[in-house]
Amino acid sequence: MGNMQISINECQERKTKPSTDGIAFGRNFTDHMFIADYTEGIGWHDHRIVPYEPITLDPSAIIFHYGQTVFEGLKAYRAKDGAIRLFRPEENFRRMNESCDRLCMPQINEADALEALRTLIKVDREWVPEAEGTSLYIRPYMIATEPHLGVAPSLMYKFIIILSPVGMYYKEGIAPxxxxxxxxxxxxxxxxxxxxxxxxxxxxxxxxxxxxxxxxxxxxxxxxxxxxxxxxxxxxxxxxxxxxxxxxxxxxxxxxxxxxxxxxxxxxxxxxxxxxxxxxxxxxxxxxxxxxxxxxxxxxxxxxxxxxxxxxxxxxxxxxxxxxxxxxxxxxxxxxxxxxxxxGVKEDTFGWVTEIREEAVVRN
Amino acid sequence: MGNMQISINECQERKTKPSTDGIAFGRNFTDHMFIADYTEGIGWHDHRIVPYEPITLDPSAIIFHYGQTVFEGLKAYRAKDGAIRLFRPEENFRRMNESCDRLCMPQINEADALEALRTLIKVDREWVPEAEGTSLYIRPYMIATEPHLGVAPSLMYKFIIILSPVGMYYKEGIAPxxxxxxxxxxxxxxxxxxxxxxxxxxxxxxxxxxxxxxxxxxxxxxxxxxxxxxxxxxxxxxxxxxxxxxxxxxxxxxxxxxxxxxxxxxxxxxxxxxxxxxxxxxxxxxxxxxxxxxxxxxxxxxxxxxxxxxxxxxxxxxxxxxxxxxxxxxxxxxxxxxxxxxxGVKEDTFGWVTEIREEAVVRN
The missing domain is CATH 3.20.10.10 (D-amino Acid Aminotransferase, subunit A, domain 2)
Incomplete structure (x- = not known):
């Protein structure tokens, strides 16, 4: 990445949002996703936000056979004042790069990844639920896409971010x-x-x-x-x-x-x-x-x-x-x-939270 | 599987076959592939031979995130008399089921899988190269396809077989x-x-x-x-x-x-x-x-x-x-x-080879 330009292709029609009451974890996804492609010798390119849609890969893509893939998981929360709050997202992208190193996968530009996430959440901001205990689960991941049946690092990758609204984990107080x-x-x-x-x-x-x-x-x-x-x-x-x-x-x-x-x-x-x-x-x-x-x-x-x-x-x-x-x-x-x-019920004295507001991103 | 019916959709136009002289391993694939789908509660269904084509999966498919996948590798050889010879293919499908057990994936019907492979090879028989030291590499594999960001066994899978012509491994006698x-x-x-x-x-x-x-x-x-x-x-x-x-x-x-x-x-x-x-x-x-x-x-x-x-x-x-x-x-x-x-240069006194001839499969 670096000097990333994100193209945005918004979907024509928004999906009906599921009720977050009793929603199953990881089964509902928002209207859009972020994708960037990596090609060895070129680097990351074609950063884009597109309608949430299937991924098409060659049957010999390395991900299917040799498991070159890493992922992250974090959440966006809706504060009472309407702001969307991300918890330490820079830590996730830092760890993602550590995982990539172990798996012989290319590094992402962490600042660009965070900017891509913020942009995607702005496009799908109505999906961040408001009810207490709910959140928007964020899944950044990278997969090896080169069509090659060989045990060697892939020369092509996709970096993808998808979003899934999730309900309250504990219904009646935290349970052992x-x-x-x-x-x-x-x-x-x-x-x-x-x-x-x-x-x-x-x-x-x-x-x-x-x-x-x-x-x-x-x-x-x-x-x-x-x-x-x-x-x-x-x-x-x-x-x-x-x-x-x-x-x-x-x-x-x-x-x-x-x-x-x-x-x-x-x-x-x-x-x-x-x-x-x-x-x-x-x-x-x-x-x-x-x-x-x-x-x-x-x-x-x-x-x-x-x-x-x-x-x-x-x-x-x-x-x-x-x-x-x-x-x-x-x-x-x-x-x-x-x-x-x-x-956002209590003040973030640690500086852990990044806020996303309608038109601006504010660092606490 | 069991009582498997394979539908065959042959491609309109055959690809040009690459020369096996100096061909790179695992980068060329034949005209067709075998696919079967698994749905929990239904079992394996829609066994089919189709033109070699991309696989389309939801971005939340379990294979991308939690790595539920197994594969096998074996070869088909062209004998001097034109017959196609498979080396102990039943051992590969037996091992595939052992791998599936470890990964909490469904069992395949081993006899059906072998029949599917034989049928696929018959459709793509012209891809089994003739030159000494060449072969058709066979890659059966299974991937978890359920769209679900949850660490739990997938309820949906694809079992796929793809074929790749490969050249001589050793050009000048076996090299250390x-x-x-x-x-x-x-x-x-x-x-x-x-x-x-x-x-x-x-x-x-x-x-x-x-x-x-x-x-x-x-x-x-x-x-x-x-x-x-x-x-x-x-x-x-x-x-x-x-x-x-x-x-x-x-x-x-x-x-x-x-x-x-x-x-x-x-x-x-x-x-x-x-x-x-x-x-x-x-x-x-x-x-x-x-x-x-x-x-x-x-x-x-x-x-x-x-x-x-x-x-x-x-x-x-x-x-x-x-x-x-x-x-x-x-x-x-x-x-x-x-x-x-x-x-097939020497007699198979071990009973390891299964032959495929134009219209019949002969067990040595």
């Missing part, structure tokens, strides 16, 4: 989840792609998730792939524990995704004067702390749920309850503070 | 490759997806491959992801060593792809009375055997090259030559015997 600690399947290992937001990590997780659901658990906790001792992630969220009054989360080790909600939670806790440690933590330590009454809370963090309290762990056939199976005070406070900041 | 032993990046770990033929494994391999190429090596040797001691695969091939007159290959451990060429080589060696052991083998053992003059040969096995002799390893900064950097006797004999069997 039951988590199965996974002992057979592995999500990622150091030296692999676990720290990148790429399709293969998610494909690899489906089998364990299916087993967990059959057993009545909503997500799995991933242990490290080497010793199967150390806590890595929960489902597709980062995970935090409150032990002896301190907050602990697994250190980023090369196989854990560096979540932007994770990063924000750490910064928020520190701003409150709460001790937060990023380190290796074993499942044994969690269990012992629970048995000794020192494990007060556990919660996952991610874009979809923001904070997901953990009410129960099952590990090697034993299950144990956390905080009486209820959402803890810290989880609840973090959820409220972060969503209030995201939606 | 230089291999870099990879110490930083990891291809797969037990509990992951290494034993499945799925896109994410290949995406994960690109970075190490790029580093190796910059250093003048043609492929990497992958070590296990846990201790980084044990040999797993070479590039996208299985690997064999001849030490003290015995042949050794890494045992299938859950992170190594069970190659069909690997399996055939083991069976062929056993039929010759050569001792073959499938076991764990460390890189240290390989190096020691080389230093003591006990490592006679090393070679990779796979569909593309069939046999790829290894002339040099570089490991932790030291490099050492194998068999004087030349193809060994065993590698050469295996290559010749297997390709002679595949192309």
């Amino acid at each position: 989840v039951k988590i199965l600690v996974e002992n057979e399947y592995v999500r990622a290992v150091a030296g692999g792609t676990g720290a990148a937001k790429t399709a293969g990590n998610y494909a690899a997780s489906l089998k364990a998730q299916a087993v967990a659901e059959k057993m009545g658990y909503s997500q799995v906790l991933w242990l490290d792939g080497v010793e199967k001792k150390y806590v890595e992630e929960v489902g597709s969220m980062n995970v935090f524990f409150k032990i002896d009054g301190e907050v602990v989360t697994p250190a980023l080790n090369g196989s854990i995704l560096g979540g932007i909600t994770r990063k924000s939670i750490i910064e928020m806790l520190k701003s409150w004067g709460v001790s937060v440690t990023e380190r290796r933590i074993t499942m044994e330590e969690i269990k012992t702390a629970q048995q000794e009454g020192r494990l007060d809370e556990a919660f996952g963090t991610g874009t979809a749920a923001v904070i997901s309290p953990i009410g129960e762990f099952s590990w090697k056939g034993d299950s144990f309850t956390i905080h009486g199976g209820k959402a803890g005070e810290l989880s609840t406070k973090l959820y409220e503070e972060l969503t209030d900041l995201q939606t | 490759v230089k291999i870099l032993v990879e110490n930083e990046y990891v291809r797969a770990v037990a509990g992951g997806t290494g034993a499945a033929k799925t896109a994410g494994n290949y995406a994960a391999s690109l970075k190490a491959q790029a580093v190796a190429e910059k250093m003048g090596y043609s492929q990497v040797l992958w070590l296990d992801g846990v201790e980084k001691k044990y040999v797993e695969e070479v590039g996208s091939m299985n690997v064999f060593f001849k030490i003290d007159g015995e042949v050794v290959t890494p045992a299938l451990n859950g992170s190594i792809l069970g190659g069909i060429t690997r399996k055939s080589i083991i069976e062929m060696l056993k039929s010759w009375g050569v001792s073959v052991t499938e076991r764990r083998i460390t890189m240290e053992e390989i190096k020691t055997a080389q230093q003591e003059g006990r490592l006679d040969e090393a070679f990779g096995t796979g569909t593309a090259a069939v046999i790829s002799p290894i002339g040099e390893f570089s490991w932790k900064g030291d490099s050492f030559t194998i068999h004087g950097g030349k193809a060994g006797e065993l590698s050469t004999k295996l290559y010749e015997e297997l390709t002679d069997l595949q192309t």
Whole structure:
């Protein structure tokens, strides 16, 4: 990108917007999408906003065979005053470039990507829902499009942004989840792609998730792939524990995704004067702390749920309850503070939010 | 599938066939492709042979985001008598179903898939090249097509077969490759997806491959992801060593792809009375055997090259030559015997080849 010119082809007729009450996640899309094409030797070109429409690819396109793809996920919120608020979007595009590096994909111009997103949201601004707890989910992604059955980096890519209105995650206050600690399947290992937001990590997780659901658990906790001792992630969220009054989360080790909600939670806790440690933590330590009454809370963090309290762990056939199976005070406070900041109910003292107003973009 | 009816829509005009002399791998495709659609609750439907044409998918299709996809690779050879010979195709469809299981994708009917392939090859029979060393590369694959931004198995899939004429792999007799032993990046770990033929494994391999190429090596040797001691695969091939007159290959451990060429080589060696052991083998053992003059040969096995002799390893900064950097006797004999069997120069005493003749399919 760089000196990007975006052509805008608005659709003739707008779709009927679904009610956000009870809307399923990721099944409804707005009227438009952003696309840019990359050709090796030329760079990014043909930046355009077009009606949301199917993508046409050669059957030999590298994405179908060798999985060269990365994605991001973030949300736009509608504030009470009508402004649209983006939460740390520059962090997503920075991470996207890190993922691209691991997957041998071209870098995007992060400022251009943010400008493309802002322009797209302005075109589809009526799709940012207003009801409490709703938002517009944003999915930037890049796919390898070169028609070539060869295990080599593609010479052609598409960078795409699509938008999906999403409803309230928690209907009746944040609800704890039951988590199965996974002992057979592995999500990622150091030296692999676990720290990148790429399709293969998610494909690899489906089998364990299916087993967990059959057993009545909503997500799995991933242990490290080497010793199967150390806590890595929960489902597709980062995970935090409150032990002896301190907050602990697994250190980023090369196989854990560096979540932007994770990063924000750490910064928020520190701003409150709460001790937060990023380190290796074993499942044994969690269990012992629970048995000794020192494990007060556990919660996952991610874009979809923001904070997901953990009410129960099952590990090697034993299950144990956390905080009486209820959402803890810290989880609840973090959820409220972060969503209030995201939606503009409270002032953004961190400088995390970028606002989009009808004709201007204002940086807080 | 099951009781499959294939509709055939032949293209009006056939493409000009490229010369197979110097043709690039995986860049030319035949006139037609096979497609079947899967819908949860209905199963496989609309089995069809259509002109080779682009695939159209919703931008939210699961393949683009969560990588649910598997593929296979095999070859059709033209025998001197004009018959078209497929090498163990039923093994590919069996393995495809194993990959599908790991990726939470629906099973195919293996007999129907083979019938679909035979029908497609009959329609495009003129594309199976005749020159020595050439073949028609066959790529069956399955992709998740449901429009849904959710980390859950897709409810819709496409099973596709495309065909690509390929030239001679070795122009002047089989040539040894230089291999870099990879110490930083990891291809797969037990509990992951290494034993499945799925896109994410290949995406994960690109970075190490790029580093190796910059250093003048043609492929990497992958070590296990846990201790980084044990040999797993070479590039996208299985690997064999001849030490003290015995042949050794890494045992299938859950992170190594069970190659069909690997399996055939083991069976062929056993039929010759050569001792073959499938076991764990460390890189240290390989190096020691080389230093003591006990490592006679090393070679990779796979569909593309069939046999790829290894002339040099570089490991932790030291490099050492194998068999004087030349193809060994065993590698050469295996290559010749297997390709002679595949192309019908020698009798197929193993029952591995399925023939396709103009109007009938004959099982040897």
